[in-house]
Amino acid sequence: MTELQDQRGRGGPASAARGIGTAPVGAAPIEVRTSIYKMMVEMRDFEKRAYDLFLQGLVKGTSHLGLGQEAVAAGFAAAMRPSDYTFATYRGHNHTLARGAPMAAVMAELMGRQAGLMAGKGGSMHLTSVAHRMMGSYAIVGAHLTIANGAAWSAKLRGTGEVAVCFFGDGTTNIGAFHEALNLAAIWKLPVVFVCENNRWMEYTPISSVTAVAHPAADRARSYGLDPVLVDGNDADATYAAASVALERARAGAGPTLVEAETYRHGGHSRADPGKYRPEAEVQAWLARDPIPLYRARLAESGVDESVLRRIEEAAQSAVDAASAEAAASPPPDFSLVEADVWADGGSSWRR
Amino acid sequence: MTELQDQRGRGGPASAARGIGTAPVGAAPIEVRTSIYKMMVEMRDFEKRAYDLFLQGLVKGTSHLGLGQEAVAAGFAAAMRPSDYTFATYRGHNHTLARGAPMAAVMAELMGRQAGLMAGKGGSMHLTSVAHRMMGSYAIVGAHLTIANGAAWSAKLRGTGEVAVCFFGDGTTNIGAFHEALNLAAIWKLPVVFVCENNRWMEYTPISSVTAVAHPAADRARSYGLDPVLVDGNDADATYAAASVALERARAGAGPTLVEAETYRHGGHSRADPGKYRPEAEVQAWLARDPIPLYRARLAESGVDESVLRRIEEAAQSAVDAASAEAAASPPPDFSLVEADVWADGGSSWRR
Amino acid sequence: MAEMTYRDAVARGIAQEMERDPSVVLVGEDVGSAGGVFKATVGVFDRFGPDRVVDTPISEQAILGAAMGAAMTGLRPIAEIMFSDFFAVCWDIVANEIAKTRYMTNGQVSLPLVIRSANGGGARFGAQHSQSVENWAMAIPGLKVVAPSTPRDVVGLLAAAVRDPDPVLFFEQKSLYPAKGDVPEGEIVDELGTAVVRRHGKDATVVALAAMVPRALEAADRLAGEGVEVTVIDLRSLVPLDVTTVATSVTETGHLVTVEENPRLCGWGAEVASIVAEERLFDLDGPIVRVTTPHVPLPAADALEDAAMPTVARIVEGVRRSLQ
Amino acid sequence: MAEMTYRDAVARGIAQEMERDPSVVLVGEDVGSAGGVFKATVGVFDRFGPDRVVDTPISEQAILGAAMGAAMTGLRPIAEIMFSDFFAVCWDIVANEIAKTRYMTNGQVSLPLVIRSANGGGARFGAQHSQSVENWAMAIPGLKVVAPSTPRDVVGLLAAAVRDPDPVLFFEQKSLYPAKGDVPEGEIVDELGTAVVRRHGKDATVVALAAMVPRALEAADRLAGEGVEVTVIDLRSLVPLDVTTVATSVTETGHLVTVEENPRLCGWGAEVASIVAEERLFDLDGPIVRVTTPHVPLPAADALEDAAMPTVARIVEGVRRSLQ
Ligand SMILES: Cc1ncc(C[n+]2csc(CCOP(=O)(O)OP(=O)(O)O)c2C)c(N)n1
Ligand SMILES: Cc1ncc(C[n+]2csc(CCOP(=O)(O)OP(=O)(O)O)c2C)c(N)n1
Ligand SMILES: [Mg+2]
Numbered sequence A, B: 001m002t003e004l005q006d007q008r009g010r011g012g013p014a015s016a017a018r019g020i021g022t023a024p025v026g027a028a029p030i031e032v033r034t035s036i037y038k039m040m041v042e043m044r045d046f047e048k049r050a051y052d053l054f055l056q057g058l059v060k061g062t063s064h065l066g067l068g069q070e071a072v073a074a075g076f077a078a079a080m081r082p083s084d085y086t087f088a089t090y091r092g093h094n095h096t097l098a099r100g101a102p103m104a105a106v107m108a109e110l111m112g113r114q115a116g117l118m119a120g121k122g123g124s125m126h127l128t129s130v131a132h133r134m135m136g137s138y139a140i141v142g143a144h145l146t147i148a149n150g151a152a153w154s155a156k157l158r159g160t161g162e163v164a165v166c167f168f169g170d171g172t173t174n175i176g177a178f179h180e181a182l183n184l185a186a187i188w189k190l191p192v193v194f195v196c197e198n199n200r201w202m203e204y205t206p207i208s209s210v211t212a213v214a215h216p217a218a219d220r221a222r223s224y225g226l227d228p229v230l231v232d233g234n235d236a237d238a239t240y241a242a243a244s245v246a247l248e249r250a251r252a253g254a255g256p257t258l259v260e261a262e263t264y265r266h267g268g269h270s271r272a273d274p275g276k277y278r279p280e281a282e283v284q285a286w287l288a289r290d291p292i293p294l295y296r297a298r299l300a301e302s303g304v305d306e307s308v309l310r311r312i313e314e315a316a317q318s319a320v321d322a323a324s325a326e327a328a329a330s331p332p333p334d335f336s337l338v339e340a341d342v343w344a345d346g347g348s349s350w351r352r
Numbered sequence C, D: 001m002a003e004m005t006y007r008d009a010v011a012r013g014i015a016q017e018m019e020r021d022p023s024v025v026l027v028g029e030d031v032g033s034a035g036g037v038f039k040a041t042v043g044v045f046d047r048f049g050p051d052r053v054v055d056t057p058i059s060e061q062a063i064l065g066a067a068m069g070a071a072m073t074g075l076r077p078i079a080e081i082m083f084s085d086f087f088a089v090c091w092d093i094v095a096n097e098i099a100k101t102r103y104m105t106n107g108q109v110s111l112p113l114v115i116r117s118a119n120g121g122g123a124r125f126g127a128q129h130s131q132s133v134e135n136w137a138m139a140i141p142g143l144k145v146v147a148p149s150t151p152r153d154v155v156g157l158l159a160a161a162v163r164d165p166d167p168v169l170f171f172e173q174k175s176l177y178p179a180k181g182d183v184p185e186g187e188i189v190d191e192l193g194t195a196v197v198r199r200h201g202k203d204a205t206v207v208a209l210a211a212m213v214p215r216a217l218e219a220a221d222r223l224a225g226e227g228v229e230v231t232v233i234d235l236r237s238l239v240p241l242d243v244t245t246v247a248t249s250v251t252e253t254g255h256l257v258t259v260e261e262n263p264r265l266c267g268w269g270a271e272v273a274s275i276v277a278e279e280r281l282f283d284l285d286g287p288i289v290r291v292t293t294p295h296v297p298l299p300a301a302d303a304l305e306d307a308a309m310p311t312v313a314r315i316v317e318g319v320r321r322s323l324q
């Protein structure tokens, strides 16, 4: 039996941070909550469109959609200050949009167009918008946890109060960099928040079959002198609350937090993967806990008018339509970009 | 407060495996214990001689002595079967001798001579004697934990009942490979025993200043679904007992054990390092707990005759004298070895 | 003789060897019931079961360490590193441990193991999933390095790699997975270190590897239209390197062009060029030209990636430059 | 002008830059109060304190990740990887992250950082602590690669590296740490990508780096005794590479010999040779000869290590071969 399970049994510290099923006490003000809803709906519509465009051959290469995991990205983004840093994985569309990167530029990047967020040089797996403090999407598992530490270290030395928030998957908890990053963050008391989006699957392998503990992140927190924090990743109020606590702790100089948010990807791992390796009952159970209708109902209950919700939904659709059209209208990037920006001088020359 | 400390306070599971200060119940038969004493004395005399020869310029390059840590190597070696595998670090002289590799060949290796265990090709940091199932000393921190897993995996698949025992330092618990190796060993239930020789120091940095938990190995066992095991690494009866339990568990198919043995290196990190960065009181306290006089006294108490102990000590001295003379008499390796044995065909040709 | 894809040839090669030798095991991420993310190990799990075909966590160091320790003690593992870019997360095990152990132990330890990996660009995956890193491997003493260009060679060279007593890095070129070719029935076992002349011409020698072989052949076709006849050599293996075939051809043609997916600096083409510049300098009638990816990380957008990798047009231009 | 060791020059160079720019920080294992395992950072901790000089656990990925993240956000870190062999445990951060990020982000991210590391053989440390891996770095687009041969260059090139807006791998050659040389007083700032002609002769061009420079100069002395006058070029930096100085010299001498500590295959000498074989082929009057460590892991025993690394005798012999 893992320690975390122990603690749950005893109603220990981990339980406090859990919020499964109900909004935690002290939920966010209603404007924040409607903005969370707006973000989630935009992400959902964007990802669905990206999938359609992939099937049409307009989105190239690979893409890893965040469908189903919106409540993590939105809850955290809502709690972050504009000056905080985001580090994400290849499954980073949600996080990029959540920080305010323009939808058209993100879509154009997926399509490999000049108007792309990085003019097509990075692609879906490397979305970056420094202007929005979205410090990058990283496609090799593990590395960015150590890089997020660096931003936090720098913030600490510079005394800015900025916090780095780093998102990654359950599978990432088994790679060496995870361990190194967590230990360093703890001993240096860095203002960093590590968020494991536990969607239960690596690519095609269930995380439980390759992990020595039940909760790949939370059950390892003690190894770094940290308290386990487990949160319902499909409940945006819960993720917002967990984010607020962790960000506050980081800003207060109390060091890192490791949050495990339990969630699920609605689709396959990437591209056209139908995700058929997953048990149908598991898929259905999680679809029934789709974070978006759940949150919609909760907002309605809280008194948000149906018309407000509708407007949000319609606006999101229009925004995605406009963004897709704008992206599709952009030409492919200029060939000169191939040899540009290896160096700060704008070029790529290795000789003189 | 770490979980391990918790458990100690409550007298939980970790305490049972501790044996600090007293021989655990069910100590080994007296022949085994005298053989442990013999091993420790040989290691001690060998290492002291290696240090002298280093100062004389006869031992070349670098060497990392195991002075003070003999009770770990001896206790484990005594508990292992001849068919079990040892994997060690650059601080591997003790472990190599403990498995029965000839002293003269080990000394000649340190001196870079033809008669060396690897004819001088590996040096002090890479002692290997496959004939004695000493599967190598590894000089880059972390890697060999993953390699030991491989030997254990193979033993399991081949159904041989062999166990792999892997020794490493406290500093090694902070590198990524440690984490990957422990998780894999746990999920595959491998017959492997990981032994952290916690001597409190990396090279010149105290482990406590760079580690998020008090016990770098034991406090992390739970991350791999394992029970923490902490043992007095200066008490050879305790290490022998811990080894026996762990080996038995491995052979029974119950998977890996992670043992943390608390010990101390009497000298510096390597070569002529005087180790002056360490607080004098700490050094003195540990010298007072030198495993060898401690064990000698205990054997005497248990009725082993002084003459037996003397004979062991004299024999060790003679053996080291003879080994050093034999090593010194060996010529340097033949130049042809430079281009030998890159490939199984004995050569190094990369072209045809 | 059946037509099959390069992808299916991988599974066939693995199955051939696992069938023959019970000590051969397959280990890696998603290699088991999922059949690999490139579907190159489909059917292997069903045939040989979970003891011999093992899925792992995302722990590349642990995967290769396990392969190494197993190879030291009686198994012959085939380990998969999903994308060759990921060698960077486990390079210590490859370059410092696997490559050096036989030498450091004065021959005491044998490491009969194969590490397969999907290599190279063309899939619009961006800079971290598209590198051709066979030159990283070639630079490390103690590694054999193989990169087939046809389905038949996949089977034969994989078999040779598995049977080889030394560690072999086996690069499967991603862009070739869907390529089809004839593969004879029955057991196929090829020989490492043997290049193949894919086309013979007296005007220039073009040396290529993996996905650059079909491109070089296309360039040769185009050049033939201009009356230039080139020899195209498929190296197939970088270590051992078949210097004889290359040097003999250069002596005949007087011109050498290397075509590699590696970014420019220290690509394998540099090594081949330096050998010829040392051993056949006086046979050369023109500059040695290297066609490479420019020294840049690969861009993701299709238009940019296509422009970055060596194109048929650039190969043609390279041959012309060498002939001037 | 004071005489100082290469080792002390490292500390001086670091201090010079930390003094000038408060955003420069030093991070690595034992770099702080211990002054580094090679004693190359002695005094830096006392002068700049624990906020700017930071000891780390044995976590090379975490060290370089921290350096990268800090460089992205306003600091200019100098990170130490104790032995260059250990780049293998953190190559992902170096080759896949640090090298590629500016490019992948279309120039959004700058990474002004330096990674120092002790490189090369000669200390009888064996195969895992003796490699010369500057060719690994040269092969990765996006990295600048510097390797000084004198104490003065250590200070000047380190300053240039710290001020450079791009990531620089700075290789300190272990065997040179005790070497002494004159270093002028006051601030020294050199320029990356500039080779230096250390000796001028009309018969052959010898191109060397780091510890191979003094050896090449010794060989030049010996050759002069036989009436052969060679130019010795100290490359100092592999990226950017001063092709002009090399090519100009080869045009004058007609002969090129490269001397590198790298094991043979895909060492930087291959790149230099391939450039000359492409751009100056018709200026060559003899084969391009590469003197390298053979393609083997380095042995530990002094007798064997000395035989493996390029010796003065082998350099002399290499020049003779190129002149025949
Ligand atoms: C070091 C490394 N190994 C393997 C991969 C291939 N890979 C990409 S995503 C993935 C699964 C990651 O699972 P998880 O961390 O749970 O994230 P998720 O995709 O579920 O969001 C794998 C194995 C990689 N990108 N990097
Ligand atoms: C990956 C790696 N980083 C750094 C080193 C340099 N180094 C050699 S020993 C050592 C300290 C190791 O400490 P520990 O694991 O406690 O072992 P001990 O030397 O105390 O036995 C360090 C940092 C190394 N060999 N490998
Ligand atoms: Mg997942």
Ligand SMILES: [Mg+2]
Pocket (backbone or CB within 6 Å): B169, B170, B171, B197, B198, B199, B200, B201, B202
């Ligand atoms: Mg230690």
